[in-house]
Amino acid sequence: MMRITEQPSKYRHLEKMPVEEITAHINAEDKTVACAIEASLPQVNRLIDAIVSKIQAGGRMFYLGAGSGGRLSVLDAIELPNTYGIEKGLVNVVLAGGIENLYLAPEEKEDDTREGWRQLREKDINEKDIVIGISASGTTPFVLASLEECRKHHITTGCIVSNPSSPIARQADFPVEVITGPEFITGSTRMKCGTAQKMIFDMISTTVMIRLGRVEDNRMVNVLLLNEKITDRAVRILMEKGELSDYEEARKLVLAHGGAKKALDYLQSSLNG
Template identity: 45%
Template sequence: MSTTESSSLYDNLEKMDVGTLLHHINEEDKKVAHAVEGQLKAIEALVSHIVPRMEKGGRLFYIGAGTSGRLGILDASECPPTYGVPFDWVVGIIAGGDQAIRKAVENAEDDPNQAWQDIQAFGFDENDTVIGIAASGTTPYVIGGVKAAREAGLLTGCITCNSNTPLAAAVEYPIEVVVGPEFVTGSTRMKAGTAQKLVLNMISTTTMIKLGRVKGNKMVDMQLSNAKLVKRGTKMIMEATGLDAEHASSLLLEHGSVRKAVEAYSNTFKG
């Protein structure tokens, strides 16, 4: 039996009081970061190959089913507002299509041919990367997708929470974060989902930093989509230029991003 399907270390959960349940869930969650730590070299290897491909115009695709697919979509959807990149630089694809984000689509994950068709709908080239996400490491939709992508010359990786899985065997750069049995047996939205989210954070954040989308420790290309972000951007410009809030805000709104505003100020000052 796979680790993700093995029996919980706890039993008679319905007899526990709320405080005890929360304590035990927290105890299990503490194990996740340590499991991710054990895969840092594997994550590094994958990111180190993603970055030069994206510098050449490649994109990053996440494919998954259920919780795994939703986590990929979440990470992909946060890249444009956070880093100001085009919406198709990082693409999350879920088995069953967008309707599966909110409601499970029956048998969607069992088709080994559909993921590659879904990727092709976006177009692809040899610099693209496909990362399959599946806690079990056995999802046909994901395995079929990475196999077809690899055959087409794309870079392939995966995030799974079992060892020696068919998914890991199908890709060039597997990441296997084995977090142990779930608190509720088989409920991989819990520790496995948390582990996948942590790894996705690492992959996208590190990639965007290496692509020049962060300066110092600031999101200088973030989209100014609400008042909070305008205020944050204004503060960044104040720190970078010494301007007061009124002039920094005006400069930000005129140029549309922290990066462009600071560059415009610097060019004016130099001039």
């Protein structure tokens, strides 16, 4: 396979550049990320369809990663229960070194070929689920060995990688290869690769939640009432969707029913009463 992610940066003698030149070059490289994702959209779409199908059939989704990509997947997964009101455990992360050690970033755990499958087994992984390996290089031992075990146990797999024809992509039923090219700092895949991974995580999780009915029109009607800002947002959603003009009345309904969606359902049932 071709390790594009390890190819030398086209920018030389960075230590001699003024700040303005460094930031301009980084910005220019970042602009190429969206185009790289656009080229991989057919693969992304197939992966999303597979995730939706698995969840609708009673399964769960697992991100499986190490390094920057794995840590970014944690950020994506932890937002979903609050934003879309899904039950915890529907979208999960298996991280090299464990999520509890996220801040410590134990990079040596990327080479552990047993830990990923052990963590998956602890979560009772089964054929209803789908596991998505995250690896910029496409060769991370932690991810590769875990996907190999998934395939042996007939568990559906996907991946997000940034090199073509990688071993991890070969172990994925639904591979996504987003080729972002050499990094500004040679081999620093937390940069363009990480940006691409974050954008794809947003794309996957948002689209999955929409397809699962957790969004109406363009509103997060199932958002949990965790603070005043979010409660205000839910009240305004109810006012718009329920055609209410009294803020305090709408707020009482939202609080009484635990969210905009349940309050809307109550209003609709009252009308059909």
